Amino acid sequence: MSIRLEKKQQTRQALMDAALAWVDEGQDFSSISIREVAKRAGVVPTAFYRHFTDMEDVALNLVDELSIALRKLMREARQKSRITENMIADSVNLYVANLLSHKALFRFMSQALSGGSATLRRAVRNEMQFFARELEADVRAMGLLSNLSAHMLQWVTQLVINTVAGITLELLDIPDNQPSQKQELIEKTICQVKIVLIGSVHWKEPTQPPQ
């Protein structure tokens, strides 16, 4: 790559990292200022505009970063897990491991889901839906839950994703020196996912919904 572009990407990344670091410190993404981001990135405030128009712009690009992380996670999960006894536990643990190594990114995700602009919220939700759809495809490919209609399977996978995503916030708030709490949270989630799947296996389409 040309030197110019390389340097550009470098400060661009520094700006995004600065914003993320702010979130990592427990501050709200929406409360950071352009100047503060620039300062932390080691550039002058006006340099910010060479890369982004807005903090919203930064947020949308952070979603892209999140997207990459999630896709990597999905790939990893597919490689490691076969149809085994511990498939669920393995997947949850993998999610948690990824979560803990990208704390700031996931915290940002949680905030953006409820906080930011409408388009930002949509962007994050899209990523989660993508994840759910991939899970859906995998379940089908494994020949599992064949009793469910396509529609119903979609709802089930969304429920699974929501359940696993549900621990994100709680997990992020547990201090690192409390591994036992973390462990319990993980076990809870594993149980919850199992319940969902047990329920799915036993699901029967309601006798002809009133048409």
Added chain:
Amino acid sequence: MSIRLEKKQQTRQALMDAALAWVDEGQDFSSISIREVAKRAGVVPTAFYRHFTDMEDVALNLVDELSIALRKLMREARQKSRITENMIADSVNLYVANLLSHKALFRFMSQALSGGSATLRRAVRNEMQFFARELEADVRAMGLLSNLSAHMLQWVTQLVINTVAGITLELLDIPDNQPSQKQELIEKTICQVKIVLIGSVHWKEPTQPPQ
């Protein structure tokens, strides 16, 4: 009540309502300023300090307001719903109705859950846990899910609460002129809760967890 106190409560409420209105407009709670709140409440900025020390202080008091709304919801649910075929659907619909008539408050709840300070997050989580515990007690009182251990039942009710709470954000983003989308979302949630309960009924304690 004395005239003084009455007036005090009045502007105090005006300040809280102003903050809530800001959230209702889609803005982040953490991005509102003391001055803006005061202006919208129709008082001078410094008057703010007669009632609150901080915006954080306001937030904690909004959680109290939320708490009241949730308890009212719970009471309402208990009165209306007996053990019937449609108990689940009724409860979900009741939640949605309450949600839609307190949009701002629930939006605030979602934001505070992921956004605010650690103590604020804890406060909101407490409210949700309270809700889950009440549900737990009701399930026990009805003699349902007697196959579950106390521990397990707790996890199940939390899962139910999470599932229902999960639609909150999505529902808030659906424009009012799209009732069909809302309806589908509601049906999805009802199905999801049913799946959880079916799973719970069929749950069997794993054969002696490795002790």
Added chain:
DNA sequence: TTGTTAGGTGTACAAATGTTCACATAGATT
């Protein structure tokens, strides 16, 4: 009735913020 006080006002000021503009300069292009 008189004095006290709590809630609200207005002014004031330092700090932070978004954004503009003219400028510099390393690196690309020719």
Added chain:
DNA sequence: AATCTATGTGAACATTTGTACACCTAACAA
């Protein structure tokens, strides 16, 4: 080698923000 250009700089600005202070006055207590 000469020129151009995209990235970063620094000064400047009008706004907005948090908060302190002195003050006013309606409601209260005596």
